Amino acid sequence: MSNFYERVYENVKKIPKGRVATYGTIAAMCGNPRASRSVGAALHRNPSPGVVPCHRVVFTNGTLAKNYAFGGSSAQKELLKSEGISFLRDGRVDIKKNVWLPWIS
DNA sequence: GGACTGACACTGG
DNA sequence: ACCAGTGCCAGTC
Numbered sequence: 001m002s003n004f005y006e007r008v009y010e011n012v013k014k015i016p017k018g019r020v021a022t023y024g025t026i027a028a029m030c031g032n033p034r035a036s037r038s039v040g041a042a043l044h045r046n047p048s049p050g051v052v053p054c055h056r057v058v059f060t061n062g063t064l065a066k067n068y069a070f071g072g073s074s075a076q077k078e079l080l081k082s083e084g085i086s087f088l089r090d091g092r093v094d095i096k097k098n099v100w101l102p103w104i105s
Numbered sequence: 106g107g108a109c110t111g112a113c114a115c116t117g118g
Numbered sequence: 119a120c121c122a123g124t125g126c127c128a129g130t131c
Contacts, residue, residue, distance in 0.1 A: 004128065023112075034127060040113060064112085
């Protein structure tokens with residue numbers, strides 16, 4: 001059951017389109033800002049395709065997960081670009097402009 | 106109940 | 119600005 005994981009999925013679902021959130025943020029929403037690791041594990045375990053936009057979850061530095069469960073960071077990057085997310089020349093997300101703050105939304 | 110693992114985050118060099 | 123090491127949490131074996 002893992003109530004914690006379900007909570008993570010719910011939080012990720014709340015991420016608005018065209019915006020990204022960091023693992024730390026999701027963990028904070030879940031109640032444990034330090035559980036960022038468990039958040040990533042949850043997404044990799046049960047991505048719930050079409051239900052949980054796991055592609056909107058990125059690192060605090062704007063980098064993408066190399067082991068993305070769907071098609072690698074490449075697919076994730078494309079998805080984000082489709083949502084209108086700005087990318088830097090380095091290939092990482094412009095976290096500075098696209099990061100979503102739940103308490104601000 | 107104990108130990109290992111993982112899509113992270115932070116600090117230091 | 120980049121790489122390496124350490125800490126945290128929850129889950130699974």
